[in-house]
Amino acid sequence: MTETVLSIRNISKSFGGIHAVRDVSFDVYKGEVLGLIGPNGSGKSTLFNCVLGQLKPDAGGVTVTGQDVAGKRACELSKLGVGRTFQQLSVFPEMSVLDNLILAGQEHRGSMFSRLFGPSDAGLTEEADRMISFFRLGHLRDELAGSLSYGQQKLVDAAMAFMANPALVLLDEPAGGVNLTMLGHLKERLKTYNREHETTFVVIEHNMEFVMSLCTRIVVLAEGAIIAEGTPEEIRANQTVIDAYLGS
Amino acid sequence: MKQLKILGLVAILAGLIIAPFTQATYGTYVLSSWLVFTVAAMGLNLTLGYAGQISLAQAAFMGIGAYSTALMTMAGLPWIASVVVGMGLCFVVGLILGYPALRVQNHFLAFVTLAFTTLAFLVMRNEEWLTGGIYGLVGVPRPSVAGLSLMDGTRYYFFTLGVFILASLSFWWLVNSPWGRAFKGLRENPIRANSLGVDTRLVTLLAFAIGAAYGGLSGALMAPLVQYIDPMSFTLIISLKILLMVVVGGSGYFFGPFLGAGLVIMLPEFLRFAEAYYLMIYAALVVFLMVVCPSGLLGLLSRGIAAIRSREPAERGDLKEGAQL
Numbered sequence: 001m002t003e004t005v006l007s008i009r010n011i012s013k014s015f016g017g018i019h020a021v022r023d024v025s026f027d028v029y030k031g032e033v034l035g036l037i038g039p040n041g042s043g044k045s046t047l048f049n050c051v052l053g054q055l056k057p058d059a060g061g062v063t064v065t066g067q068d069v070a071g072k073r074a075c076e077l078s079k080l081g082v083g084r085t086f087q088q089l090s091v092f093p094e095m096s097v098l099d100n101l102i103l104a105g106q107e108h109r110g111s112m113f114s115r116l117f118g119p120s121d122a123g124l125t126e127e128a129d130r131m132i133s134f135f136r137l138g139h140l141r142d143e144l145a146g147s148l149s150y151g152q153q154k155l156v157d158a159a160m161a162f163m164a165n166p167a168l169v170l171l172d173e174p175a176g177g178v179n180l181t182m183l184g185h186l187k188e189r190l191k192t193y194n195r196e197h198e199t200t201f202v203v204i205e206h207n208m209e210f211v212m213s214l215c216t217r218i219v220v221l222a223e224g225a226i227i228a229e230g231t232p233e234e235i236r237a238n239q240t241v242i243d244a245y246l247g248s
Numbered sequence: 249m250k251q252l253k254i255l256g257l258v259a260i261l262a263g264l265i266i267a268p269f270t271q272a273t274y275g276t277y278v279l280s281s282w283l284v285f286t287v288a289a290m291g292l293n294l295t296l297g298y299a300g301q302i303s304l305a306q307a308a309f310m311g312i313g314a315y316s317t318a319l320m321t322m323a324g325l326p327w328i329a330s331v332v333v334g335m336g337l338c339f340v341v342g343l344i345l346g347y348p349a350l351r352v353q354n355h356f357l358a359f360v361t362l363a364f365t366t367l368a369f370l371v372m373r374n375e376e377w378l379t380g381g382i383y384g385l386v387g388v389p390r391p392s393v394a395g396l397s398l399m400d401g402t403r404y405y406f407f408t409l410g411v412f413i414l415a416s417l418s419f420w421w422l423v424n425s426p427w428g429r430a431f432k433g434l435r436e437n438p439i440r441a442n443s444l445g446v447d448t449r450l451v452t453l454l455a456f457a458i459g460a461a462y463g464g465l466s467g468a469l470m471a472p473l474v475q476y477i478d479p480m481s482f483t484l485i486i487s488l489k490i491l492l493m494v495v496v497g498g499s500g501y502f503f504g505p506f507l508g509a510g511l512v513i514m515l516p517e518f519l520r521f522a523e524a525y526y527l528m529i530y531a532a533l534v535v536f537l538m539v540v541c542p543s544g545l546l547g548l549l550s551r552g553i554a555a556i557r558s559r560e561p562a563e564r565g566d567l568k569e570g571a572q573l
Contacts, residue, residue, distance in 0.1 A: 078445035092436040107445030115426040
């Protein structure tokens with residue numbers, strides 16, 4: 001695990017007088033599942049948005065597989081191999097599950113014009129079916145995504161993030177609002193995918209049980225700065241982290 | 249089900265071929281009008297129905313297409329050349345008009361496109377040296393195909409039908425291609441689409457440009473049909489009429505504009521018996537339709553089919569798998 005996929009270097013971001021992120025640096029390596037946790041207002045989302053190019057940091061830089069992502073649009077980041085999921089449900093409700101997955105992968109197949117003159121599924125039906133089976137959504141393949149339950153839509157959302165075979169996937173609160181059974185299923189699938197494809201994950205999550213059992217390393221933010229970094233066991237035993245969450 | 253659909257299409261096509269022989273000159277003209285406006289509504293259906301970008305500028309694009317055709321064919325140039333120029337102009341203007349859509353949405357975008365329609369109308373009315381001003385352009389010739397004159401109304405109907413079929417097939421191919429999926433992605437969840445690699449800026453511009461080009465084609469068919477064009481044929485009220493066709497038929501459904509244009513064009517003809525009251529009845533029917541089926545006639549049909557299917561035993565696997573998912 002030495003190949004750096006995501007490198008965050010000295011990122012600082014302020015909003016007026018509030019220092020949302022202060023001089024944060026860390027690397028994420030190929031195949032790693034990194035959890036980014038911290039109490040509310042700790043700067044997780046600001047950092048996430050800096051990585052995704054949605055916010056321009058005041059200082060520092062972010063590279064993905066060695067390429068600077070500053071000023072990149074979301075679609076350009078996707079082409080660089082960055083997949084993501086959203087906190088809120090983010091499927092295409094009036095399209096079938098299959099079409100959701102094909103759309104998730106089609107923009108990575110050939111040029112815009114070759115897609116226009118190529119097959120209507122951009123040659124992705126087989127791959128989409130594999131992904132649907134992987135997330136055990138086969139029985140919902142032709143259903144409208146908007147007609148599925150909240151948890152099922154979360155699974156579709158996750159499956160979409162992998163359709164372009166990304167090097168890095170940013171999962172923004174994947175456990176939010178998902179019932180325990182579904183959560184266990186999602187975690188197991190993410191772990192399997194990570195093991196089989198060596199895809200790097202960065203997970204923002206408030207569900208500690210989910211983070212501790214999914215991630216291989218955890219970075220803890222508080223008041224915009226890193227207060228701890230280590231394995232789930234180390235973080236669990238870290239007094240600074242306990243103080244940050246519970247108050248010293 | 250697929251066979252049933254093909255059978256239905258063949259029946260409709262057969263009906264369209266037979267129709268002019270059952271009609272007098274005026275009936276054939278009304279049918280031709282329906283075909284012409286369906287092409288314009290098809291374009292708006294792409295911009296609004298598939299890509300989710302509101303536009304009140306379709307009449308202006310029809311105007312650009314119609315004036316290009318009138319000016320060029322009256323100067324002795326072939327119709328096909330005027331179509332290429334008209335559609336090309338509309339494509340470029342549509343591309344430019346798409347830029348505000350990158351910054352504003354919904355009613356703000358509606359006002360931007362409304363302003364464009366007004367601007368286009370003013371150019372058509374005031375630039376007399378080019379457009380003939382309020383008097384318009386008289387004597388637009390109808391094209392000939394392989395030496396066969398289309399001055400006869402029935403012949404021109406079949407010519408329009410041919411172009412209409414080509415336009416419909418192109419539209420079908422477009423909306424069922426990966427581009428069509430990207431247009432729908434833009435409509436349903438632009439942020440998610442962008443995060444998946446869809447260049448939403450480019451797709452927005454293309455939705456406007458291609459929709460506008462269909463408007464141009466419609467205008468290029470309209471000018472030789474009417475043989476006289478003036479600015480009043482391309483005002484905001486016509487844009488609203490095309491919008492009504494899309495919405496009444498079913499925005500985002502392939503056949504929505506076909507049905508919507510049929511209703512908007514034909515209904516006044518069927519209401520002629522009501523004489524002075526026909527517009528009031530027409531307006532009341534439109535209000536009723538919009539209240540009963542805001543997703544349009546095809547939306548209503550789709551809901552009906554879904555309701556019938558929901559009475560059948562459920563076959564969704566998730567209901568069987570229960571707690572597993």
